[in-house]
Amino acid sequence: MQPAEAVAKNSTKGGSQERVWKSDLYQLQQEAPKPQPVLSVVENKNTKYFGAEHHGSISHSHSVKLLTEDGMYLVRTSRDGQQTLSIRISGAVKNFKIFFDENDRTFFVKNKRFGTIGDLVADGLVTMYIENKAGSYLEKMYSYDNYEKSPYMTLNRLKMKTLGKTKKLKSGNNNFGEEKKRDSYDKAHSFKTYNFKGLNWCEFCGNFLWGFSAQGVKCDDCGFSAHHKCSEKVPSDCCPDLSNLRGIFGVDLTTLTKALKTSRPFVVDKCVEEIERRGLANAEGLYRVPGFSDHVENLKMAFDKDGEKTELSPEVFDNVNVIAGTLKLFLRLLPIPIITFEVHPMLCSAAENRVLSEQVSALKLAVNCLPVAHYHTLKYLVEHLARVASSAETNKMSAHNIATVFAPTLMPALELPSLNSQGGIPGMDTEIAVIEAIITNHSLIF
Missing domain, CATH: 3.30.505.10 (SH2 domain)
Structure with missing residues (x-):
């Protein structure tokens, strides 16, 4: 039997996804x-x-x-x-x-x-x-789109069934539905061309990844391997592996939370908990007064190395501003800010409403458009910032002052800022107004 005939026969035998790994293309490479x-x-x-x-x-x-x-x-x-x-x-x-x-x-x-x-x-x-x-076999292989029968799904069916469940989260009383369904596992793969060593196969179609260089693509976050063309058919169901991530800082929020299997990153929780444990009332200038940069860098390195076991006690970091500064650094280094570039203009438009009820409703609608990891992180952070603002009489950090500090981090400029006529960088009045409004009305928005 000729190689082409053998391939064609195997492709129709019990469906093209019957076997997990098909040796036909490997045999052709050998020939x-x-x-x-x-x-x-x-x-x-x-x-x-x-x-x-x-x-x-x-x-x-x-x-x-x-x-x-x-x-x-x-x-x-x-x-x-x-x-x-x-x-x-x-x-x-x-x-x-x-x-x-x-x-x-x-x-x-x-x-x-x-x-x-x-x-x-x-x-x-x-x-x-x-x-x-x-x-002809390659043409059929690339046109096949039954992802449910792919080797990846076959070998990880129980895992994918568990991870694929849609989680229902209460969105509070709103005018657009009693509950909002949020799929916690909707994340696109981070595919990059890859040089595979040894025998490797496509996890989508089950066929050999032929060639000696750049045979296909591999997801940086979960390790999923596929032909270049097959990768175009893979849905956004990446399940990142923490071992593939290089540290905690500078990692996409969705990728990080999925790898950690949490609704928000532990860095935010640990920093907020320690700051509140030390007291909010007497920490004058909290989040405005910077911590020593060397100490902030040390804490960042500790988080990247030790993860959730990182020690934040006063015996290790006696200055609360170091912890606050590290939290701001974590948020600032996110590749996609907590308030995404798509939601940014929606919030700015919402803040223009002069009727409070309409403004809150529009802010709420915009916030609900955030990816699930961004939504939960923002909710937790804003609730904390509202508690900081409640002690403004002693810590001098009102909702407006906090918004002024956090606006450039939570809502960075959509475009590179240009100098104004006075030679300075234009302000972020709208973004500050948005953050202040969200902090002030957080109980209604979330």
Whole structure:
């Protein structure tokens, strides 16, 4: 039986997702012709980069005569002065523009980069051989969209069933529904092109990830592996693994909470709890007075290293402003601010309402559009800030003062600020008004 026929037969046997790992494409890779360089007997100026495989300015017809077996290849200078890679595959000679990057000293034809021409050709021969022998199968494979029967779902069905449950959270009395359903596990994968080592397969279609470099993509957060095209069909159900994250600071809020399996990051809880434990009334200038930067950095490093076991007691950090400063730093380093860029203009528009009831209703509607992790973190933080503001007589931090401090962190500018006519950066009056309104009316909004 020919390879293409074997692949086609297996693809229809019990459905294309019957087996977890299909060896057909791996077998085709093993059968692909191996690279055989045709060396030139005449030196030319291009041998500096392309070596003895470069034959100078020879014609296409001449290269065809030299390439007599599948897998043979050479490099030549074409009429337009470009360097051309000629490869014989399936009885025909194919030509590709080839480039050399002097900065990283790699060869490339398209996106993939290789340290040697031989590695580039080996990868190309595998890809072309598989496409020639199993083109129709690949087309069906890429068009398949039954994610429920993918290997990933088959092997992790119980886990995915548990994680996939929609959690109902009370949204309070509102005019747009008694309850709001929030899917705690709606997160897109963070796919990046990846160089796989050894035998690897696509967790979507179950087929071999062929080639020797950049065979597919891998999610930075959960490790899900897939072909480039298959990854386009994977839904937003990433379940991050904490072991894949580099520390706690600077991590997307949804990614972090999903990895920690919490509704909000423990950094926020621990800082708020310790600050309130030490008392809010006598901490004058809380969140406005900065802590020593070295101490803040030390606490940040401790959180990244020790996680929830990080010690915040007065014996370790005697200045409460260090803890407050670390909390602000955590929020400031979020890749997506707590109040997302999509919700930002909605809140600004809501704050323009002069009728209080209408303003609160609009603020509430906008806040409910936040991703679940952002919603819970903002709710917890705002309730804390409201308690800080309740002691404004002694700590000098009114809702307006707190909003002034937190607005640039919770609602950073949507665009890079430009200098005004006086040479200064324009204020954030609207954002401050939004945060102040949310703090003042938090019991109605959340």
